[in-house]
Amino acid sequence: MNETNLQNWWQPFTNVRAFRQNPRLIERAEGCFLYAPDGREVLDITAGLWCANLGHGRQEVADAVHKQLMQMDFCPPFQFGSPVTFEFAEKLVEYAPDGLNRVFFTNSGSESVDTAMKIATHYQRARGKASKTRFVARERGYHGVNVGSTSLQGIPNNRKGFPTLEGVDFLPDMLDISNSAFSRGLPEQGGDKADALKKIIASRGAENVCAVIVEPVVGAGGMVPPPRRYLEKLRQICDDFDILLIFDEVVTGYGRTGSAFAAVEFGVTPDMMTTAKAINGGTVPMGGVFIKEEIQDVIFDAAPAGMPEIFHGNTYAGSPVAAAAGLAAFEIYEREGLLTRASGPIGQYWENALHSLRDIPHLIDIRNYGLLGAITFAPNPDKYPTGVGVPVHNKCFENGLLCRAVADNMVMSPPLTISEQEIDLFIERLRKSITDVLG
Numbered sequence: 001m002n003e004t005n006l007q008n009w010w011q012p013f014t015n016v017r018a019f020r021q022n023p024r025l026i027e028r029a030e031g032c033f034l035y036a037p038d039g040r041e042v043l044d045i046t047a048g049l050w051c052a053n054l055g056h057g058r059q060e061v062a063d064a065v066h067k068q069l070m071q072m073d074f075c076p077p078f079q080f081g082s083p084v085t086f087e088f089a090e091k092l093v094e095y096a097p098d099g100l101n102r103v104f105f106t107n108s109g110s111e112s113v114d115t116a117m118k119i120a121t122h123y124q125r126a127r128g129k130a131s132k133t134r135f136v137a138r139e140r141g142y143h144g145v146n147v148g149s150t151s152l153q154g155i156p157n158n159r160k161g162f163p164t165l166e167g168v169d170f171l172p173d174m175l176d177i178s179n180s181a182f183s184r185g186l187p188e189q190g191g192d193k194a195d196a197l198k199k200i201i202a203s204r205g206a207e208n209v210c211a212v213i214v215e216p217v218v219g220a221g222g223m224v225p226p227p228r229r230y231l232e233k234l235r236q237i238c239d240d241f242d243i244l245l246i247f248d249e250v251v252t253g254y255g256r257t258g259s260a261f262a263a264v265e266f267g268v269t270p271d272m273m274t275t276a277k278a279i280n281g282g283t284v285p286m287g288g289v290f291i292k293e294e295i296q297d298v299i300f301d302a303a304p305a306g307m308p309e310i311f312h313g314n315t316y317a318g319s320p321v322a323a324a325a326g327l328a329a330f331e332i333y334e335r336e337g338l339l340t341r342a343s344g345p346i347g348q349y350w351e352n353a354l355h356s357l358r359d360i361p362h363l364i365d366i367r368n369y370g371l372l373g374a375i376t377f378a379p380n381p382d383k384y385p386t387g388v389g390v391p392v393h394n395k396c397f398e399n400g401l402l403c404r405a406v407a408d409n410m411v412m413s414p415p416l417t418i419s420e421q422e423i424d425l426f427i428e429r430l431r432k433s434i435t436d437v438l439g
């Protein structure tokens with residue numbers, strides 16, 4: 001086999017110079033495992049990038065994609081529509097929280113977030129509240145990389161040096177290791193942090209605030225479950241001040257928390273919900289925004305006759321191939337009970353397994369919810385200026401484990417198909433990797 005030329009692809013969010021020195025190539029995937037070109041097996045404890053919820057290599061999804069490609073590979077979504085995409089939208093809203101029964105398709109989470117921002121401001125204007133243009137996001141939040149979503153980023157490196165929109169305020173970070181370390185599930189302390197929203201509204205004026213957007217459980221920023229009563233409070237404050245609430249469910253959707261969506265799991269219904277990734281098992285790029293019917297009605301009623309109701313959308317939005325993959329993915333989600341599996345015995349096994357690491361002296365926190373997990377190392381900036389997670393992550397890969405590092409945290413989100421034996425293997429490899437690096 002020819003050696004792979006590593007010069008031409010500039011990979012996203014990658015230290016490319018280091019990668020070229022020490023390439024980590026993966027060329028095959030099956031179930032919960034990835035395989036390097038030399039055949040070395042790596043346990044995928046991140047479901048790719050929070051997307052391969054069905055596990056890798058599902059024949060039914062591949063067959064559905066092939067069939068759809070041969071039947072109709074592309075259908076222009078502007079002024080036309082493919083039946084398979086309408087069918088998939090209908091399937092999706094079966095699982096969305098009550099009332100969120102309109103879906104605007106995109107190709108990624110970032111596009112979903114920018115789309116939600118546009119729909120939100122459009123809605124406010126359509127109902128005569130054009131001054132409501134400001135957004136509220138949260139520190140540590142990750143919402144994607146387009147200009148709108150970059151502006152909502154609560155992770156400083158992801159905003160720094162890029163063009164961003166004015167008019168965004170940030171709620172305080174939910175992570176509170178000093179009060180809630182080693183919580184199982186939702187932390188008891190910290191629900192009051194939602195009250196910071198009232199201060200922001202008071203300083204900006206409710207008449208200027210369009211929407212609040214949060215991940216119900218922080219994902220890429222370090223996996224942080226919401227404290228008890230936090231999301232309920234946000235919902236109440238948004239209602240009190242006539243502000244839209246948007247949940248970014250790009251990570252938490254499709255069974256990750258133990259319900260189809262975190263909104264369902266926590267019993268808090270947002271006005272819009274952004275999604276992507278596991279929408280079709282992470283197989284074909286696709287995202288979407290779930291929207292309350294009333295919001296669409298207001299926009300439609302205000303739109304001039306004979307014109308599109310919104311001048312927005314992407315060429316590949318609602319691609320029939322992505323939709324066919326989605327329908328096949330949902331057959332598997334439903335047949336194998338994957339959308340609720342994390343709330344059953346495997347979720348409990350996962351929680352116990354993660355917390356069995358508590359004896360490791362370098363750890364200052366372990367968190368879990370559904371099939372999500374995170375550990376936090378005591379920071380050691382002199383020795384590890386970019387965080388302890390990175391060297392541990394590198395060692396994990398050498399030891400046959402794919403985890404994600406976020407500064408001093410490691411975050412985990414395995415395929416929802418993971419078995420108890422695979423969880424045991426994960427713990428064994430993670431423990432070994434931590435010991436190899438930190439002693």
Ligand SMILES: Cc1ncc(COP(=O)(O)O)c(C=O)c1O
Pocket residue numbers: 107108109110111113142143144145215219220248249250251276277
């Ligand atoms: C919560 C959240 N929103 C948005 C995005 C952006 O999604 P994408 O990378 O598909 O653009 C991500 C990606 O990880 C995410 O975790």
